[in-house]
Amino acid sequence: MLNKLPHSSRRGFLARASAVAATSAIGLWGAQQWFGNQANATHGPDVMPFLGKHQAGITTPDVAAALVVALDVTARSQAELVRLFQTLTQRIEYLMSGGTLEPLDPKYPPSGSGILGASFPADNLTVTASVGASLFDGRYGLSALRPRHLTEMPKFPNDRLDPLLCHGDLLLQLCANHHETNIHALRDIIKQLSGLVVLRWQITGFQQPDSDRHPNRTSVRNLLGFKDGSANLDPNHTRQMNQRVWVQPSHDEPAWAVAGTYQAVRIIRMFVEFWDRTPLDEQEEIIGRSRETGAPLGYRREEDIPNYAKDLKGRTIPLDAHIRLANPRTPATEASRVLRKGFHYARGIDKAGQLDMGLLFIAFQQDMQRGFETIQNRLNGEPLEEYIKPIGGGYFFALPGATARDKYLGQSLLEAAQHT
Amino acid sequence: MKTKIWLGVGAYLLTSASPVVELSSPDHPESATVSIHLIPEVSAQTPDPCRRGLGGEGGEGGEGGEGGSDASTTPATLNPAVQPAELARAVAGYKAYVVQEVDRLLADAKVFTDRVIAGDLTGAKAVYGSSRLGWERIEPIAESFEAFDRAIDLRVDDFNGENDPEFTGFHRIELGLFRYNTTRGYEPFARKLMEDLQGLKTCITSLEIEPQDMVRGASELIEEVSQGKITGEEDRYSRLDFWSFKANVEGSEKIVELIRPLVTRIDPALLQQIDRDFAEVNQMLTKYSLPGGGFMTYDRLTPQDKQQLQASLARLAENLSKLRGVIGV
Numbered sequence: 001m002l003n004k005l006p007h008s009s010r011r012g013f014l015a016r017a018s019a020v021a022a023t024s025a026i027g028l029w030g031a032q033q034w035f036g037n038q039a040n041a042t043h044g045p046d047v048m049p050f051l052g053k054h055q056a057g058i059t060t061p062d063v064a065a066a067l068v069v070a071l072d073v074t075a076r077s078q079a080e081l082v083r084l085f086q087t088l089t090q091r092i093e094y095l096m097s098g099g100t101l102e103p104l105d106p107k108y109p110p111s112g113s114g115i116l117g118a119s120f121p122a123d124n125l126t127v128t129a130s131v132g133a134s135l136f137d138g139r140y141g142l143s144a145l146r147p148r149h150l151t152e153m154p155k156f157p158n159d160r161l162d163p164l165l166c167h168g169d170l171l172l173q174l175c176a177n178h179h180e181t182n183i184h185a186l187r188d189i190i191k192q193l194s195g196l197v198v199l200r201w202q203i204t205g206f207q208q209p210d211s212d213r214h215p216n217r218t219s220v221r222n223l224l225g226f227k228d229g230s231a232n233l234d235p236n237h238t239r240q241m242n243q244r245v246w247v248q249p250s251h252d253e254p255a256w257a258v259a260g261t262y263q264a265v266r267i268i269r270m271f272v273e274f275w276d277r278t279p280l281d282e283q284e285e286i287i288g289r290s291r292e293t294g295a296p297l298g299y300r301r302e303e304d305i306p307n308y309a310k311d312l313k314g315r316t317i318p319l320d321a322h323i324r325l326a327n328p329r330t331p332a333t334e335a336s337r338v339l340r341k342g343f344h345y346a347r348g349i350d351k352a353g354q355l356d357m358g359l360l361f362i363a364f365q366q367d368m369q370r371g372f373e374t375i376q377n378r379l380n381g382e383p384l385e386e387y388i389k390p391i392g393g394g395y396f397f398a399l400p401g402a403t404a405r406d407k408y409l410g411q412s413l414l415e416a417a418q419h420t
Numbered sequence: 421m422k423t424k425i426w427l428g429v430g431a432y433l434l435t436s437a438s439p440v441v442e443l444s445s446p447d448h449p450e451s452a453t454v455s456i457h458l459i460p461e462v463s464a465q466t467p468d469p470c471r472r473g474l475g476g477e478g479g480e481g482g483e484g485g486e487g488g489s490d491a492s493t494t495p496a497t498l499n500p501a502v503q504p505a506e507l508a509r510a511v512a513g514y515k516a517y518v519v520q521e522v523d524r525l526l527a528d529a530k531v532f533t534d535r536v537i538a539g540d541l542t543g544a545k546a547v548y549g550s551s552r553l554g555w556e557r558i559e560p561i562a563e564s565f566e567a568f569d570r571a572i573d574l575r576v577d578d579f580n581g582e583n584d585p586e587f588t589g590f591h592r593i594e595l596g597l598f599r600y601n602t603t604r605g606y607e608p609f610a611r612k613l614m615e616d617l618q619g620l621k622t623c624i625t626s627l628e629i630e631p632q633d634m635v636r637g638a639s640e641l642i643e644e645v646s647q648g649k650i651t652g653e654e655d656r657y658s659r660l661d662f663w664s665f666k667a668n669v670e671g672s673e674k675i676v677e678l679i680r681p682l683v684t685r686i687d688p689a690l691l692q693q694i695d696r697d698f699a700e701v702n703q704m705l706t707k708y709s710l711p712g713g714g715f716m717t718y719d720r721l722t723p724q725d726k727q728q729l730q731a732s733l734a735r736l737a738e739n740l741s742k743l744r745g746v747i748g749v
Contacts, residue, residue, distance in 0.1 A: 074731035107497060108745030195697075195735025198727045 046177070047122040050093045052401040053259050054246060055409070057126030058364050059235035059339070062220075063175045066205035066343045067182035068265060068360065070132075070168030070394065071197040078140045078417060084196040085410035088129060089402055091192050092409070095185040098122035113187045115180055123181040127189070128173040129409050130263045130396035135169040141417050147247070147257045149368040153264070153395040156376055158385045165267055165392025168200040173263075173362065179204065201392065203267055205343025205360035216303035217294070223270050223344050223357055224387070226287050227294035230302050231327050233339045244371070245339050245364050256412035259400035261364045264338075264372035267345065267392035270358040275387050286383045288321030296323065305329060318383075325378045336374040338363040358388065368395055470623035473566030495631065499748040502682050507631055507749070510678040514634045515627075517674055518558045522621045525554025529617055533610035536593060536603045545597050549655075549663035549714060552590055556667030557674070559644055560637040561624065568620045572613065575653065588612055591657075598657035631749040634675055639740040641672035646733045650726065652718045662715030666705050672740070673698055679747065687746045690739060697736035704729050 048056045075081045100119045101112040112120070136146035155161055172189065174182040182204075190199070211219045215234040222228040233240050242248065247257050275283070284291055294302035298316035306317055308329055317324050327337065341364075346357040365371025399409050494504040532551035535544035555562055555573060563569035570578075572589040579587040582595055588609055596606040648654055649665045676683075676694060683691045704725060708716045721729075 072727055074728055105497075105745050105748075107748060109741050191738065194738045195731050198730045198734070 044122075046124050047098060048096055048124055048126045050096045051403060051405070053403060054261075054401045055126075055128050055398055056096065056401075057128030057173055057175055058245070058261060058398060059241060060126050060175070061235075062207065062209045062341065063124050063126075063177050064207060064209055065176050065179040065182055066207075066341075066360065067172075067174040067179070067186060067202065068205065068362075069172045069174070069186060069202040070200040071170040071172065071193075072200050073135060073139075073169040073197055075140070075196045078414070080196060081140050082414050084193060085129075085414065086408045087192050087196075088189065089408035089410075091185075091189050092127040092129070093402075095120075095127065095188060096122060096125050098125075113184055115184050115187075120184060121181070123176045123178055125174065125176040125181050125185055127185060128175075128263075128398055130171040130173070130398040131410070131413075132168050132171065132394055132396050134167065141420070142413065144420055145254045145256060145413060145416055147260070147262070147397045148253055149262060150397050151368070151395060153393060156390065157380050158388070159390045162391050165201045165203070167394040168396075170197065171263070171265065171394065171396045179206070203345050203347075203360055203392075205345050207343050214303060218302075220342065222342065222359055223272055224275055224283070224287070226283075226289060226291055227302060228342055228359075229340060230289075230294055231323070233337055235339060241339070244335075244337055244366055247366055251366070254413075254416065256416045257397065257400070258412075261366065261398045262368040262371065263396040263398045264361075264363045264365070264368060265393040265396065266359075266361040266363075266390050268359040268361055269356065269389045269391050271387050271389070272355050272357060278387070285318050286322060286387070288317045288323035297321075320382050322379070322382055322384045325382055326375055328378070333374075333378075335370055338365040338371040338375065340364075361393075364398065469567055469619055470565055470626070471567065472564045473569075495749050497748040499682075499686055499746065501685050502747060506682060507747070510682065511629055511631050511634055513678045514675060515629050517678075518561050518624060518627075518629070521554040521558045521671075522562070522617075522624050523554075525552075526614075526617050526621060528552075528554060529614060533593075533614050536597070536610035537607045539603050541597065541601065541603050544593075544603060545658070548590075548594060548597060548658055549660035552664060553667040555590075556664045557671035558624075559668060559671065560640040561627070561629070561633070562620060565620060565623050568616055568623070571616045572620065575656075577653075589616070591655075594655060594657045598659075631747075632744065635679065635744050635747060635749050638672045638675040638743060639737060641668045641675075642733055642737045642740055644668050646730070646737055650730060650733065652721075655718070659717035659719055660715070661718035662705065662708055666715070669698070669701055669705070676740075676743075679743065682747055683743065687742075690742060690746060694736065694739045697732055697739060700732040701729065701736060704732070 048060055050056060073081065073084065075084050098119075098121045101110065101114065103118075104111050131150075133146060133150045133152050136142045136150070152167055153161075172186070174185055176182050176185075186202075190197075207220060209220075210229070215237075216230060218227055218229045218232070220227065220229055233244055235241065245261050247253050247260050247262075249255070249258050251258075280291060284297060288306075289296055289302075293300075295304055296306040296317055298311075299306060306324070306329065308317070308324060311317055313319075314321075314324075327333065341362040343360040343362075344357065345360045346355070348356055350356045363372045363375075400412060402409050402411070494507065498504065498507065528547070528551045532544060532547045535547065563573065570586075573591070574587070574589065575591050576582050576584075576587060576595070581587075582592075590613065592609050593606050593613065596602055596604075596609075645665055645668045649661055649668060652659070652661050654664050655661045676691075676698070680691065705715070707725070708720060710716060
């Protein structure tokens, strides 16, 4: 039935999935033939490179669908932890490349969930693996190797953290063009890691990817209706990334951590009904930007850089406006800038009968305290707090990338542990 | 509260289509002499009380089935390393086990329900956990008779609240004993439970077990634990979940024991894994067992141990899910 749908009426992803479904229906030979004809598809524009100095999914362009999953590690030994990371690496590489499910005797459970058909597209999937502070407790002999700024995420003054949405030994950030691709990947990984990990919490994020190529503009609006991410770091700016995001050899960090980065995840509930009942001028003063254009108050264009030195009393942009506290635009505060990713989340209705939605905020930085914590401490007490409530998340460290086929994610960490 | 409970029973009796119902005054439940016909809905509305539901494939109208010989239960896909006769022996061994467990279930449940009927609250509570072991060991077979599963083992969540007249069986009595601390008004449920268990036995005795059902059962028992038991929702009033937990695991281990000679020959590494997984789960259960027999209450399970159990069970379930493929049934 699926193969009768006109491909032209569907997006490429679905067209491809249905083509696969059609071929799988006529058997393996058909599938192989189809795949042979499409051989270059696995190296097409929807494949994110897996190998590299840094992991994919950090400076990678934003996509529409995110799935953030925290896991606790139940491996019984350091050797099992090595197996965990090896298996994880192998699965991520396989899933990010797109491919074909291995056909098995039907008396076995199938080799994959099949939710994308017998063949699955890469679909710009990235899976980024990070470790939490709790992995460095005594269990695996990693205590001496904890990145220096990796702690359990503290509770900030406005936080109301739900223990069922916080922390974890391991974090997987899955990003792709479609949610099904993330779910397909997660189910594969969970199956392959059975016994070694248990799920701790997860949250689904979504967004319309940024369609504005200007580095200081964005088409993305958060669920408060405001442009979000206008003044983000430019992920294509290598020097900026090396200054602000990637851990460098010169840093006072364990050597294994070089080329990794600190990852702050915050699940920030927004009280959208209340916000929608707030007059526009109040909303704009709280944020510090025009809702429509994204321009800082008193400026014309979104990319304009507000000159706070000329507005010391906050007459144009209030001193406690969100954008002014988040990025004061002074040489001294430049070092606190982070590379951020934002997704919306929506999880139904809360106990009060209000919409439970908000921002799945992810920030990457070279130093958790210099980056996210410094910004958050400036924001503490901001007027926006009346409309938002951080409810979960955690601090993690995104592992350095796997640089070659025979390397695995976390190898530098585990090898350092074996030598101590 | 008691009145409410009694009204529940009364409503049940009144709505049931049983031909044999005697009902005394609802004002004096303690003096009630109630006799309920064996699963009234079934006998009244459907001709076959042994009708099998989900997970009971091969029972009615399935492959092979009725009065089949060894040949009819030997699948064409059987791994060449397996002799049809030894598979048949394993299945016969399992049938014997199932019958033995249903007999044990009847005996244990008799002790339990007699105490409920006699108003021996402490005595009934003391044997609640052990009274269910037979059921839990053969759960995939037992619960495949859907009318009996509904009558005997469903939890309150499957009904419209705890006073739903359809809510009967072990957990209805557990509710009375452990939440309301009483046997009063639960005597009819005790009697009905015994009658339902008798009916179950009749169905099981005439059941022909397919090799596939048996092998799948090993997985199903562990899925049962992973989904329902690990959460502590099974025996929520008594907190005796570890008893059911352990019995499910034993039922799965029994199946693996029976097919061990076959699997050893084909995939010894998988068998080793499975043995290790069972050992991990059992080690954890031992940690929560009591010196005099039995288990601590489920609320004693620490979050860390729960995670370890979850992990061990997940791996065990993955490994068991390969057994049908390995044997070729």
